[in-house]
Each structure stands twice: as C-alpha cells, then as structure tokens.
Amino acid sequence: MKTHITPYYKSRDRAFTLVQGDCLELLEQFKFGFDMIFADPPYFLSNGGISYQAGKIVSVDKGDWDKGGTPERVAAFNRRWIGLCREKLKDNGTIWISGTHHNIFSVANSLTELGFKILNVITWAKTNPPPNISCRYFTYSTEFIIWARKSQKVAHYYNYDLMKQLNGGKQMTDVWQLPAIGRWEKSCGKHPTQKPLGILARLIQTSTKPGAWILDPFSGSATTGIAANLLGRRYLGLEIEEDFLSMSKARREEIENSAIRNNYLERLAKAKIILPTDNIFVAEESDFTYGVPWLQD
Numbered sequence: 001m002k003t004h005i006t007p008y009y010k011s012r013d014r015a016f017t018l019v020q021g022d023c024l025e026l027l028e029q030f031k032f033g034f035d036m037i038f039a040d041p042p043y044f045l046s047n048g049g050i051s052y053q054a055g056k057i058v059s060v061d062k063g064d065w066d067k068g069g070t071p072e073r074v075a076a077f078n079r080r081w082i083g084l085c086r087e088k089l090k091d092n093g094t095i096w097i098s099g100t101h102h103n104i105f106s107v108a109n110s111l112t113e114l115g116f117k118i119l120n121v122i123t124w125a126k127t128n129p130p131p132n133i134s135c136r137y138f139t140y141s142t143e144f145i146i147w148a149r150k151s152q153k154v155a156h157y158y159n160y161d162l163m164k165q166l167n168g169g170k171q172m173t174d175v176w177q178l179p180a181i182g183r184w185e186k187s188c189g190k191h192p193t194q195k196p197l198g199i200l201a202r203l204i205q206t207s208t209k210p211g212a213w214i215l216d217p218f219s220g221s222a223t224t225g226i227a228a229n230l231l232g233r234r235y236l237g238l239e240i241e242e243d244f245l246s247m248s249k250a251r252r253e254e255i256e257n258s259a260i261r262n263n264y265l266e267r268l269a270k271a272k273i274i275l276p277t278d279n280i281f282v283a284e285e286s287d288f289t290y291g292v293p294w295l296q297d
C-alpha cells in the first residue's frame with residue numbers, strides 16, 4: 001500500500017511529524033512498523049459533572065471528542081483503534097494506553113481480545129491531586145497506564161537497568177508517584193488533558209532505544225512527541241483538532257531553542273526521570289536522515 005498523506009507539520013530534522021485527521025481513518029491509509037505507541041484516548045468522562053481546577057469549581061467538559069460514551073460505544077471504539085494500532089507495531093513493539101475507571105477496563109478487554117500480552121498496569125499516583133468537592137468519595141488521585149506487547153511470543157524491550165538506576169538501585173515498581181502537570185509545561189497554551197512530560201519520558205525510556213519510532217494516535221498537545229525528541233526518539237502524532245496541532249507545533253519549535261530544551265532536560269533530571277543530562281543521549285540533526293517514508297514533504 002503506497003499512500004501520500006500531507007503532514008500538518010514536519011520538524012526540520014524530520015524527527016517530529018504531525019498529521020491532522022481522524023486516527024481511525026488515517027491508520028488505515030498507511031503501513032509502517034513503530035517500536036512503541038502511546039495513546040491517551042478519549043476517556044468519555046465529559047458528562048456534565050463538576051470538578052475542581054486551579055482553585056475553581058469547573059464543569060467537566062473536555063470537548064465534544066470526550067462526550068457521549070455508552071458502554072457499547074466505548075467498547076466498539078476501543079476495539080477499533082487498538083486493532084488498527086496493532087497493525088502498526090513491529091512484532092516486538094509495545095503499546096501504552098492511559099485511562100481512568102471510565103475506560104480502562106474496556107481498553108484492557110480489547111487488548112486481550114486482540115491478542116496483546118499485558119505486561120504491567122502502571123498506577124500513576126498523583127502527589128498533588130485536586131480535592132474531591134462532593135465529599136462523597138475518596139479523592140481521585142490515580143490514573144492507570146496499561147503496558148502491553150503485540151505478541152504473546154516475541155520478546156519486548158525493557159530497560160531494566162536504567163529504571164533500577166533511576167530508582168536509587170532498587171527495582172522500579174508499577175506505582176509511579178509523580179506530580180500532576182506543572183505550569184512550566186503549559187508555555188505554549190492549554191490542552192484540557194495534557195499529560196506531564198515526566199510520565200512520557202519515563203515510559204519512552206522504559207520501552208525504546210534512542211532512534212526508535214513512536215506513534216501517538218491521539219496526539220493532543222504532542223507531549224509524547226516532545227518527550228520523544230528530547231530523548232532522541234522519532235515521532236508521528238495524529239490529531240483531529242487544529243488548535244491542538246498548532247499548540248504542538250509551537251511546543252516543538254520551542255525546544256529548538258537550546259536554552260529551553262536544556263531547561264526541560266534539567267527539570268526531568270532533577271525529578272530523577274532521566275539521568276543527569278551529561279549522561280543522556282541527545283540526538284543531533286545528522287542522526288535523523290529520513291522522515292516517515294509515506295509522507296510528502
């Protein structure tokens with residue numbers, strides 16, 4: 001299958017590409033083997049409820065893409081996009097999918113039905129969760145990230161030694177105590193469900209080597225791509241909304257400034273997400289000699 005898809009944006013070094021569109025349609029239009037996929041799909045939690053944000057009570061409304069999920073619709077949707085993603089993974093590739101109780105059980109079912117082997121379920125325990133304003137439940141302070149490999153039989157890559165080293169010489173567990181997103185990560189605008197760079201940097205280092213190809217079918221503000229490029233990996237992001245694509249482009253252009261780039265790396269090193277910056281591999285432009293082959297310049 002040979003298709004030409006015109007990218008919304010491609011970085012000068014060709015390590016970061018964004019395509020605008022519905023991932024269900026785009027994923028059917030090309031063939032490519034990625035080393036890793038991260039997906040932060042709609043959780044379908046914009047149901048008119050209320051929540052607490054930056055000291056204010058706000059309605060839970062992330063956007064139309066996050067509304068209207070009956071259990072049947074959510075299940076069919078998850079099965080469809082996860083099935084399409086499976087075809088885009090190398091045989092030894094792995095997928096990470098984040099969620100809350102609203103969607104994560106459906107995601108786990110789809111993964112199992114489609115033949116993936118679930119490796120871990122990471123609990124992201126937020127160190128600074130917002131309070132529960134209804135006072136009728138425990139404070140919601142966790143999100144889950146399922147890590148699964150494509151094949152039951154083909155071995156996956158796990159950077160065990162690095163994770164242990166970053167955890168002070170002890171095996172890293174599947175509970176990650178990390179803060180919610182910081183203000184410094186919103187310098188190019190706000191995405192309602194933007195993930196922290198620290199989470200993405202950790203899981204990218206866990207499951208890929210420098211130079212790896214990473215796909216995010218629900219790219220949002222392209223946190224996955226920014227973390228990937230900071231760590232010398234290559235990125236393709238698919239996203240429907242123009243506003244989020246333009247924010248992603250601004251984020252990518254921001255890290256062309258070496259002072260900003262180094263500042264982000266220093267912050268990640270200080271949080272012990274990455275090794276001290278003089279020890280990590282930072283890709284040079286010459287390391288990326290080709291872009292995604294089926295995309296027009």
Ligand SMILES: C[S@@+](CC[C@H](N)C(=O)[O-])C[C@H]1O[C@@H](n2cnc3c(N)ncnc32)[C@H](O)[C@@H]1O
Pocket residue numbers: 021022023024040041042043065191193194195196217218219220221222223224238239240241244
């Ligand atoms: C939960 S957010 C991802 C946030 C992202 N992880 C970040 O850090 O910014 C989901 C994103 O998927 C996009 N989206 C929803 N349905 C989509 C679809 N079918 N194809 C492509 N993008 C979609 C939404 O516009 C939204 O930006």
